[in-house]
Amino acid sequence: MSQRIKVLTVDDSVVVRRLVTDVLASDPAIEVVGTAPNGKIALDKIAQLAPDVVTLDIEMPVMDGLEAIKEIRKVDRRLPVIMFSTLTERGATATLEALSSGASDYVTKPANVGSVQESMDSVREQLIPKIKALVPHLAAPAPAPAAPVRPVAAQPATPVTTRVPSGAVKAPRALVIGSSTGGPEALSAVLAGLPATLGVPVLVTQHMPPVFTRLYAQRLDKASALRVVEATDGEPVVPGSVYVAPGDFHMEVVRRGPQLVVKLHQGPPENFCRPAVDVMIRSAVAAFGGELLAVILTGMGSDGKLGCKAVAAAGGQVVAQDEATSVVWGMPGAVAREGIADEVLPLGSIADAITRRLGPAARPATAGSSPLASTRSTASVPPPAFSPAAPAARPTQGRW
The missing domain is CATH 3.40.50.2300 (Response regulator)
Known part of the structure; x- marks a missing residue:
């Protein structure tokens, strides 16, 4: 026993x-x-x-x-x-x-x-x-006793393999991050490592109840160079801003006219969760196609795995936190074992990987250019609504 x-x-x-x-x-x-x-x-x-x-x-x-x-x-x-x-x-x-x-x-x-x-x-x-x-x-339950068999050499654990993209990697136009157990501090560390000039919007689902998510977003906002808010329904999705899904609401990104906006709803829980990472990522794939970077941090369960499969299938990029630095290697482990992660990295390397994979969208603006500036440096002027250069696919309908 x-x-x-x-x-x-x-x-x-x-x-x-x-x-x-x-x-x-x-x-x-x-x-x-x-x-x-x-x-x-x-x-x-x-x-x-x-x-x-x-x-x-x-x-x-x-x-x-x-x-x-x-x-x-x-x-x-x-x-x-x-x-x-x-x-x-x-x-x-x-x-x-x-x-x-x-x-x-x-x-x-x-x-x-x-x-x-x-x-x-x-x-x-x-x-x-x-x-x-x-x-x-x-x-883990104790293994059931088995009949004696001929001794064999010990087999190593199944290795975690990373995905090799089949074609040219597309520059991401959005970043989505999912996390659960251990996620509050992991996410804080990742966002603290991202530049204020980040030229893409960031959508975050952290498994948390109501009240907690609002206060958590406020804490992240103080600790990050980026603008961090608890998302509200109908809010335009703009570069340089981080949107945290509110407790007890699924968060999606959908097109309304020329804009991409946040859609919140209380559809059925997925993976026993609301908000659910999979719901968020599916909507982002519908909106951005393969021009998407998904990051899965520490957390119990497997929420985010199916969403990341959709990202990989669309030609997007996936990064998962490694086991050694995860409080619980459930969510990132599910992605890593599925073979759909482009990289499986320690927590301290994930912000750099995001910056590298975003490419020009994460680099500081040069003099004379027209940067997608951080909303912190232009607080008195509302940021423009984010409208991708190329038309995005129509989003799937959420459940109300």
Whole structure:
């Protein structure tokens, strides 16, 4: 039998500790090895119990979750820590601060839930998959015993192969980025490495709930040379701007008259997600064809794989984050294993790869030219609506 995942649950509420313990105990792959009512006691128990994962509340007496994650990261950079957050502006702000301090992921506490069972179901659906994704070597079931066979040489793991384009590579007219677990900090690092003169629009889907995405976009805007906003329905898509899909809404780019604009809708979740990366990328392929660069960063699941297949089939370019630098190599791993990535790169190399693949569209403007300038340098003048030089294919209809 495979080893169970050892979890330490930290929350000042006796009721929440009991609820989380009962939920986790219902899964045979997980063992709750201890609980703690605050961060100070949690630090002692981490040293004593050596858990594989810690669930950590944010608001606690003595030592809160923000202090605790900073102390944990002083001695252990790799221990998976999942924050428990309220779905409020205050909770979202604290959660984003925790993620920037080294937390691995977060789940939102049930709000306005009618029964204990519904609360347990909510925590179970969010928490257990994230625990297993963060420690996949323990989450995998033990192999079934097999009949003795003649010994054979050990086979190496299936290598990740990159795609060799069959024709001339087209210069991208747009950049799309998808991410999930570990994505907030990964995306921040990528955008910080892109120049203010970026001559293409950037569309981003990061799996996040409402409220969180707005505050996250504001944080990115302060840290990036580019203009970053939470996308709004009907907003023109312009070069040098980054559009973050709002929580609980799919984001597409569609043509309306001479302009390309953002379209938001609440169609069915895809890959259990809304917003979904695949929805965004499909619409971008319809709008830009093969003149598109897709980047898939760290995240659990496989959202983005089908969209990237469409990008590759149209002649576009695909870059995936590598396993070593991903918090969870689910989404980029799905793309890499499919053989549709042009490059599989460590996080620190992705911004440079984007700049290189965008070519002239990412280079600083020369004197006397008419650059597609960053909206930061022309804040008083609204940027022109983005209209590709060549007509784009009609976008597919979204589901409302």
